[in-house]
Amino acid sequence: MLPQNPEDFTMGASRLILPQRGHIPCTRHHAIDVDADLLRDTVKVAIVGAGIAGSYLGCILEEGGIIPDVYEQGPHDTTCGFRSCGWGAPSAIGAHLAYAGLDLDDYYLEPMKSMEFDGLIARTPLCTLDKPALIRDLRARLKIIPHQLTDRESDVYDVVVDATGISRTILPPCTSDLTLPTLQHRVAIEPVAGRAPGPGVYGSQVPGLGYIWIFPLGKSQYHIGAGGLLCDNYAGILNRFLSDLSRGCSITHQCTCPGEIRVASPFFSQPLVAKRRRESGELQRIIGVGESIGTVSPFTGEGILHSMESARILADSWLDEDRYVSRILSRFSWMKKERETLDYLLSDSRDSAPRIRDRWRFYRNARRSGVKLPLQEAFRRMGSLTRWIEG
Ligand SMILES: Cc1cc2nc3c(=O)[nH]c(=O)nc-3n(C[C@H](O)[C@H](O)[C@H](O)COP(=O)(O)OP(=O)(O)OC[C@H]3O[C@@H](n4cnc5c(N)ncnc54)[C@H](O)[C@@H]3O)c2cc1C
Numbered sequence: 001m002l003p004q005n006p007e008d009f010t011m012g013a014s015r016l017i018l019p020q021r022g023h024i025p026c027t028r029h030h031a032i033d034v035d036a037d038l039l040r041d042t043v044k045v046a047i048v049g050a051g052i053a054g055s056y057l058g059c060i061l062e063e064g065g066i067i068p069d070v071y072e073q074g075p076h077d078t079t080c081g082f083r084s085c086g087w088g089a090p091s092a093i094g095a096h097l098a099y100a101g102l103d104l105d106d107y108y109l110e111p112m113k114s115m116e117f118d119g120l121i122a123r124t125p126l127c128t129l130d131k132p133a134l135i136r137d138l139r140a141r142l143k144i145i146p147h148q149l150t151d152r153e154s155d156v157y158d159v160v161v162d163a164t165g166i167s168r169t170i171l172p173p174c175t176s177d178l179t180l181p182t183l184q185h186r187v188a189i190e191p192v193a194g195r196a197p198g199p200g201v202y203g204s205q206v207p208g209l210g211y212i213w214i215f216p217l218g219k220s221q222y223h224i225g226a227g228g229l230l231c232d233n234y235a236g237i238l239n240r241f242l243s244d245l246s247r248g249c250s251i252t253h254q255c256t257c258p259g260e261i262r263v264a265s266p267f268f269s270q271p272l273v274a275k276r277r278r279e280s281g282e283l284q285r286i287i288g289v290g291e292s293i294g295t296v297s298p299f300t301g302e303g304i305l306h307s308m309e310s311a312r313i314l315a316d317s318w319l320d321e322d323r324y325v326s327r328i329l330s331r332f333s334w335m336k337k338e339r340e341t342l343d344y345l346l347s348d349s350r351d352s353a354p355r356i357r358d359r360w361r362f363y364r365n366a367r368r369s370g371v372k373l374p375l376q377e378a379f380r381r382m383g384s385l386t387r388w389i390e391g
Contacts (some may be wrong), residue, residue, distance in 0.1 A: 043319070046071060046157040048149045048170055051083060052131065052304055053290025054107050054163030058310035061098045064302040064315065068161070070142045071149045080132045083165065084184055086215045086223045087131045088112065089304045090370055091125075101140070107134045110216040115371070116200035125370035126199070130258075131304065140240030151324050155278045158285065165291040168269075174294065176268040176341065179260045180301070183204070183234035184225030185242070186217075186254040193248045196220070202285035205241055207231050209345060212241055214223065221254070227261060227301060229346060261301040263293050265335035265344065266310075266328050269294030272323040285311070287321065289314050293328065298338040299365045306332065334368065337361055 026238040046059070047054045051073035058070045075081035087109070094104035133251040148169070153159060162170035189196050203211040210228010217223060224242065226234040239272065241252055266272060270292045289295075295310040296303035310328060317323040331335075341358040354362075366372075 013064050024170040032192055039133070043158045044052045044156055045069070045161070046149060047163050049163035049165060049290075049292070049306070050074070050135070050139050050144055051163060051290065052293075053159065053165070053292075053307035053311050054137060054246075055135055055142060056308050057161065057163065057314060058099060058142040059138050060311065060315045062357040063100075063317075064318075065128045066318070066358070067143070069145055069157075070139075070215050071145045071147065071335055071338070073147075073148045073151075078257045079255035082132045082135060082256040083184065083299040084227060085131055085304070086213055086333060087304075088126055088130045088174070088213070088215045088216065088302070089129055091127050091130070093305050093308065096305070096312065097134075097289045099312070100138065102364065104129070105323065106137075109201075109218045111197040112215070114198065116198060116202075117371075118202055118204050122366075123372040125178065144384065151319075152276065154284070155280070158282075160284060160286050161314070162286060162288040162292045163290050166262050168262075168288070170286055171274055171292060174262075174264050174269040175271075176264060177262065178229075178264045178268070178298070178342065180226035180227055180229050181232075181234070182225055182261060182301075183238060183256065184223055184259065185238060185256050187222050187242070188252040188254060189222055189245075190220055190221050190250045190252075191248065192250050196249060196308070197222070197245060202241070206237060209342060212237065222351075227259075229263075229342065243363050262291050262296055262300065262305065263298040263339065264294040265298055265339035266294045267336035268339055270325075272325050272328055285319070287314060287324065292337065294326070295332060296335070297369075298335055298342050299362065300369070304370070334361075334364065338365065348353070 044064055045064070045068040047058050047068045048068045050058070050070050054070060058068050061068055076083050078084060085237045091104065097104050097107070101299040107129040107154055109130055112124055112128065115124045116123055116124065120314045143301050149160070160170055162168060164170065168174070197214050201211050205212045206226055208228060208230030210222070210226065210231050215223040224238065226238050230324045231237070247250065262269065276284045276286060278284050289310050290307035291303050293310065297306065297308040309331065311328050313331065314324055316325055338361055341354070341361050344358065345354060
């Protein structure tokens with residue numbers, strides 16, 4: 001089991017500390033637990049995908065002396081040029097940023113200390129952060145190759161890291177994938193008769209398993225999105241929600257992006273690693289990280305922090321795939337349980353209500369994220385389970 005505090009990650013005995021690269025000042029050097037012979041030019045590493053997982057991994061590998069080639073197919077067909085995301089994260093992400101020499105304050109947009117959960121106000125440690133700026137800064141320290149990895153290029157690498165997120169381009173398909181569609185608007189909101197909305201999550205607005213979120217981005221900007229399983233009309237649901245909201249505010253639409261989140265959990269996203277024989281006959285190691293291997297909370301779709309955690313675990317167990325897989329499955333075993341609840345609720349044979357264990361998992365999810373929902377309330381109002389509890 002990994003320690004909760006990212007600063008507590010252990011580094012192994014054979015420490016290799018090399019000078020940092022790039023223009024972003026780093027507060028510390030890192031040591032990666034790996035035989036020094038496996039480093040530098042002896043092992044050629046490609047990271048495919050420079051989202052949060054791939055770019056963060058690239059930076060911490062570089063600090064350990066491993067210089068990967070990073071392939072990124074972007075920019076995405078979105079206004080910000082990045083993959084659709086709400087940019088909400090617990091402030092504990094600051095420790096992961098500090099590990100790469102970055103300061104959360106440079107990306108911090110808005111606190112979400114007090115958040116509405118279907119009418120209930122709870123304290124949270126959440127905030128929004130400027131994820132595009134963060135990824136840009138991480139990428140600036142890396143050698144980015146701006147296209148997809150071709151088969152010919154792939155052959156020269158001893159290790160290929162699949163950090164391609166939802167597309168999971170390099171690894172074989174998940175044993176049991178589960179993805180949920182999303183739709184998100186970015187809007188500017190100015191209060192007219194009422195107050196500007198605060199952060200909130202509304203499960204009761206989406207039929208089945210899903211919710212609407214309002215995440216403030218500062219300067220009157222908001223991400224308002226909807227996602228979930230069993231619903232195919234997010235546009236209609238969001239329009240209704242925005243129309244209700246507009247009674248007390250003036251809302252100006254900025255942009256819209258559809259998306260998809262892998263909520264399969266790492267356990268059901270296996271294999272997390274694979275091997276491929278190259279033309280030379282040598283084996284190539286393929287290792288997944290981030291959302292490509294399902295490091296996303298199946299209940300909430302929260303994946304930024306967990307993708308960074310998975311990158312830390314990969315760097316910390318570099319080239320020991322058995323250790324990596326077992327640490328990922330252990331660290332994110334709670335995601336397997338959440339996924340099992342989703343499967344149960346989606347199955348035809350389910351009873352009409354969630355079981356005690358499903359309610360408990362929701363409560364645990366909130367506590368894990370630092371959301372202070374009282375037990376009784378969490379059991380009664382479990383956001384996206386509303387239909388089963390109250391309907
Ligand atoms: C609408 C929406 C809202 C969300 N809101 C939140 C939130 O508020 N908080 C939170 O924690 N999580 C949220 N998530 C989830 C979170 O965005 C992801 O879990 C997280 O970004 C995963 O990071 P990643 O680096 O693993 O994958 P990605 O961010 O998907 O990055 C993968 C990268 O790989 C690149 N790529 C893909 N295929 C190839 C290829 N073949 N060659 C080269 N490059 C390739 C892509 O261009 C991309 O840059 C949200 C997701 C969605 C869809």
